[in-house]
Amino acid sequence: MLKEERQAYIIKQINLHNKVLSSDLSTELNVSEDTVRRDLNELAESGKIIKVYGGALSKSFHYPFTEKETYAKDSKKEIAKKALSLIKDEMVLLVGGGTTMIEIARMVPKNLRATFFTVSPLVALELVENSNINVILLGGQLSPNAHISVGSMVVNQLSEIHVDLCFLGTNGLSLEAGISDSDMEVVQVKKAMLKAAKRTAIVSIAEKLDSVQKMKVCNLSAINYLVTDLDPSDPALEGYSKYVELL
Known part of the structure; x- marks a missing residue:
């Protein structure tokens, strides 16, 4: 799976379930946790998710008064x-x-x-x-x-x-x-x-x-x-x- 596809999957899972764990994503994507952490760091730096210890949170859920x-x-x-x-x-x-x-x-x-x-x-x-x-x-x-x-x-x-x-x-x-x-x-x-x-x-x-x-x-x-x-x-x-x- 290409990095773009992997990150699109991560964003969808975070938006659907509010929070995801790096360990779960590693298993689902069949990649190392280091790879997942790098993906999460990139997505957080681009403002698409909220990075937390052990995983990430959805911006959609945590900023519910922001329509977009x-x-x-x-x-x-x-x-x-x-x-x-x-x-x-x-x-x-x-x-x-x-x-x-x-x-x-x-x-x-x-x-x-x-x-x-x-x-x-x-x-x-x-x-x-x-x-x-x-x-x-x-x-x-x-x-x-x-x-x-x-x-x-x-x-x-x-x-x-x-x-x-x-x-x-x-x-x-x-x-x-x-x-x-x-x-x-x-x-x-x-x-x-x-x-x-x-x-x-x-x-x-x-x-x-x-x-x-x-x-x-x-x-x-x-x-x-x-x-x-x-x-x-x-x-x-x-x-x-x-x-x-x-x-």
């Missing part, structure tokens, strides 16, 4: 429109973090009356602009990678609430492995969010379909809705329709 940096923005807007069809007046909702969740928050109708719990300060800032919405930010240690509250404090708070609907993003989504992630602390928060909700919707761009991360959040059977940028009749979603309602 958001990866697959049109797809995420389409997902947000579909997700909002699940929300009714007077609902109590729980939402996670990420750029798709920010798009949902931006599109919440001004006349909607609802209560939103969130573990994301960035999502909370968007939601609070709507004067009809009651916004409750669940606090804890702020993850520098995921930009959400993590740790025992937020898990305990989640154990004390019961919501009508939860919106969750995901880093991995497959028929066999279900919902998965690459960060153990984030996984624990997502599991607590699932327990707090009567119904849960996973929101994800279609590019993440059939991808698997190292740590499992739940089986597809634990999810009620899957909201993607594809039409529900798309062949790529055929297997998923056996487990969840597609939007």
